[in-house]
Amino acid sequence: MRKSSTLSLEAKVAAAAGAVLLSMAIARNLMSERFDINVRATLYRVQFLLFINSFMLLGSLFVWRRIASAVILGAKPPSPWLYQAWRAGVLLFLLLTHSSFLTLFYLVAEEPHALSRVVRLDITLDKLPRSLDGLKIVLLSDIHLGSTVGRSRLDLIVSIVNRLEADLVAITGDLADSQVSRLLSASEPLLGMKSKLGSYFVTGNHDYYTADVEAWFAHLRALNIQALHNDHARISQPGQKSDWLCLAGVDDLEARILRYPGHGMNVAKALEGCSPDRPIVLLAHQPRAARWALQERPDIGLVLSGHTHAGQIFPLSIMAYLLNPYFCGLYRVGDSSLVYVSPGTAHYGIPMRIGSRAEVTEILLRAP
Ligand SMILES: [Fe+2]
Known part of the structure; x- marks a missing residue:
């Protein structure tokens, strides 16, 4: 007669976590220095990976049983297709959570270089004067200085910008x-960012x-970066003041939704004084x-944006793609306008990207 197992799956997983913990204690106390340091380091990482994953598995089992199997999509039972899609979504989330600890082995040496590549593009801009042909704009966006992006990442970004010898640096939000008071040290590298004709935000x-x-x-003013708060700047080469380009900037759309005092996107105000030629x-x-700015002023030659992070982590990309009229990269709009959407220079929240890459964008403007 077959004897049924008395231990639940959770108990087995907990026992496995305990066994790994014990092996960690033994390895750390008893492995002599005769073992090569790389062997020891790899063993410690594998043990930690196994321990954390078996520990997390307890939570994942709970999530799977309570959430993946639950009908949460309304009072009526959903269609089998929708139910399977929901279960697949939960499974994908759990797999990503568990696999995130593989970064113990990968991206250690490469990070953050692998996450801040330079993408170069040439853009022909109508009406650009000859004296500004070849003007180099370095575009940064969505740096998200905060809990997971700090001084060292910004230092690296600034060193990339300085290597590119930008004429202009544009930071699109x-x-x-x-608050500033909490990020004084983290933002300090911006003081060393060089651009021949100015940096704008x-x-x-x-x-x-x-x-x-x-x-x-x-x-930012103290860091030599000028905010374009529904405003513009005239950009020209030294000694060629009459050959200028209008670099304008608008407040973010959500300023109005949040009723932020004195702020709100205003294209007309930003372009007031930019002559049509x-x-x-x-x-x-x-x-x-x-998109809205181009509907209001189709004579805008180029719009630089960010915000989408190109989804940052698949499958969030699907949502970002559906919610934004332009997702990532260069788009032609109408006869003579272009929009470039940066996937972001760093990341938001979880320091992770799947199916998207961070970038510093180097844009060379060409006269027609
Ligand atoms: Fe944003």
Whole structure:
């Protein structure tokens, strides 16, 4: 007669976690230095990976049984297809959570270089004067200084920008996730960022979540970065003042939703004084803002945006793709306008990207 097992799956997993913990204690106390340091380091990492994953498995089993099997999609039972899709979504989430600890082995040496590549593109801009042919804009977006992006990452980004010898640096929003006073040290590398004709910033939705935008503007001014708060700057080469380009910037769309005092996207105000025979480059954080700005002013030659992170982590990309009119990369709009959406220079929250890459964008403007 077959004897049924008396231990539940949870108890077995807990026992496995205990066994791994014991092996960790033994290895750390009894492995002599005769073993090569790389062997020991690899063993410690494997043990930690097994321990943390078996421990997490207890939670995952709970999640799977209570959430994946539960009918949460309304009072009526959903269709089998929808139910299977829901279970697949939960399974994918659990797999990603468990596999995230594989970064103990990968991306250790490469990070953060692998996450900040340079993408170069040439853009022909109508009405661009000859003296500005070859003007180099380095585009940064969605750095999200905060809990998981700090001084060392910003240091690396600034060193990449300086190597590119930019004429202009454009930061299209979501620079920070907290107040200036908490990010003074983290933001300090920006003081060393070089650009021949200036560095400019527009707000993103997260900058408004800090509730400290005015202080950020003042702080950025001290770091030699000018905020374009529904405003523009005339960009020209030294000694060629009459050959200028209008670099404009608008507040993020959410300023209005949040009723942030004195803020709100205003294209007309940003472009007031930009003569129609000058090329216009607009900085607007969200692709939706880019679309609305082009509907209002089809004479804008180029809009630089960010916000989507190209989804950052698959399958969030699907949502980001569906919610934004432009997702990532270069888009032609109408006869003579272009929109470039940066996938972001760093990341938000979890320091992870799946199916998307962070970038610093190097844009060379060409005269027609
Ligand atoms: Fe954003």
